[in-house]
Amino acid sequence: MASRTFSRLAPTLANFRASASLAQRRTAFRSFATEVGGSSMTVREALNAAIEEEMLRDETVFVLGEEVARYNGAYKVTKGLLDKFGDKRVVDTPITEMGFAGLAVGAGLSGLRPICEFMTFNFAMQAIDQIVNSAGKTYYMSGGNVPCPVVFRGPNGAAAGVGAQHSQDYAAWYGQIPGLKVVSPWSAEDCKGLLKAAIRDPNPVVFLENEMLYGVSFPMSKEAMSEDFLLPIGKAKVERVGSDVTIVAHSKMVTHSLEAADILAKEGIKAEVINLRSIRPLDINTIKESVKKTNRLVTVEGGFPAFGVGSEICAQIVESEAFDYLDAPVERVTGADVPTPYAANLEALAFPDTPLIVKVAKRALYRTN
Amino acid sequence: MASLARLRSRLPLTKSGRFAPFVRSLQTSADSTQLTQSIPEDGSTPFSVKLHEDSFRAYHTETPSLEVEVTKDSLLKMYKEMVTMRRMEQSADALYKSKLIRGFCHLAIGQEAVAVGLESSITKDDMVITAYRCHPFAVLRGGTVTGVLGELLGRQVGMSNGKGGSMHIFTPNFFGGNGIVGAQVPIGAGIAFAQKYLERPTATFALYGDGASNQGQVFEAFNMAKLWNLPCVFVCENNKYGMGTSAERSSSNTEYFTRGDKIPGIQANGMDIIASAQAVKYARDWAVSGKGPLLLEFVTYRYGGHSMSDPGTTYRTREEVQRMRSTQDPIRGLQRYIEEWGVATDADLKASSDAFPPYLLLALDKAAKEEIDKAVEEAKASPVPKTEDLWTDIYYKGTEPSAMRGRERGEVHVY
Structure with a gap:
């Protein structure tokens, strides 16, 4: 569990516990194909293990960012790495996002594999030109001569009670850029397998974590605990199989979607829940296959509604043969089109929660009672 | 020749007895270097020359030595390279005006001594990154004229296969060619970071203009480079105008070599190729010896507009441009050294039909022209990308x- 000192801005903790307990309850009866013999891990531990394993494997991997070394990471994701690898490979930067993002790009262009931590992706807006224009485009502009292997990672999306400037989901922003890969993991398994894959990927990868999931424990299979465990970037995971409605979500919204599926199941509705894992490339094929089976689609995300991940999925479904299989309009569940308010009652109205997903899924099934 | 800045405003000595940084004005004459010994027969035997006493200014460090060792071969090589670069840029100008080059195109005519001087004093293991005025660096860092012109024409033979264009050309030790003003500077610091991390005894030269010098990320890069002692030389090519805004209208401090706070700086005459090369040698030695970053400002001048759409005459007078071309041209400056010092080896003279240096230079000019003409034809003949x-x-x-x-x-x- 995060402590108050983890954040430069000390986000409140009440919702951490709430979401952790819900997820723990949820995952307690979730079936994992290879669960036998596994153990459990928090998202934070999984991210930490991924970085440590890759740093052990490859000398050119290093971490830089604000408070990653002596402070052990603003959210403790890099805890212990300074002691294990020293200050050459775990580098505290000044508060200078555009500068150190550019520096990470330069290091990536010239033989290193930087892991560039942003204390949150809200601060990465100061550096977005380096991520989009320098990291994302150099390989193409050089005619394939200069690859840029760099991972930009950090918490993304809404935390609890931190207000408008610290509660924003950038999946759609980076998801728009050809040349970037964009990952939005949910579980500990996602985080370990996808972060390791991101570090090994020869392309720039934007790795969007979620602050509220850091302290949440998930079961880890033996396979996922292995140092060779990699998940392919660009592949979604069907977390729950169903036949009546497809719910597509990423990051923390997967938790809510699985909870919603539990509630729907009690009413005899079998929801299929897809964890996107990757925003770009978007695994539209998995979604299409599911839609062909369920004939109904609900997208769930924490980002703003306009031009969002759900909008893109909706457009791609409409453009594809899967459109002919739809028996109801695609439903988008998104963050509200408002700057995130501070007061708890208003904030609760700004982001999707489990009952809202249940309500919308039933509407997609024309069951409004 | 007249120099641009002949001010000799002597300020009092500081308390430490050292000159305050602004005691003298830098002079940007292209031909004020003096021969100080008789010139050797052999092309590779070094001989001494002395730079004008106002070729450099320094901030928190000593100026580079004014005594410079050169060879006949090195001077002739630099001449050939500068002439070739100018010819290439002139051919790009013509190709643009014939509508064969699209979009943006920024030429470095007048600034040849910076790229050629830089290349003459660094190794292939040193790294260079610059902004959009990148054509000469791309050629000198291992590319080809055909590759650059092919890129401008958007052809397969282009160094980025026609997918980058004028501003995006790379080689294994040259990282572009960047279109976002200032963004290349922290990237350069990152390349230097990798050199230090990998324990390579080399330096990175991150170039930017007087216009870019006011971007916040440039100062961010300075800070990290000094904090971590990175082997990075931040090179400000001060050609006096960022697009149409003169240095005085954009920068509260136009002494760009002093803008690194704790990072020492050198200001150098960027119109005299020998001074340029000497400044780079000093800067490279500085960075490679573990002293950390250095700022190096070249005072130079672009003869043309900012880009092809800019006639370059609304924000400066035609007389100013004409004066610079006629009095401080780096190629003419080196030409004068070669002629006055008798810089031609026996072998050169044998190869030339006339044993008189001007004819040797004419031969080099002719060779450069032929090389460029051939490259233009090769580039034009190359197909467009698949x-x-x-x-x-x-x-x-x-x-x-x-x-x-x-x-x-x-x-x-x-x-």
């Missing part, structure tokens, strides 16, 4: 998504 190249190099080969979308749902490229 249609499927639209889809290559978005992601590293073999790690692409399964497909990428074109303009409508029917246009899909499957990898």
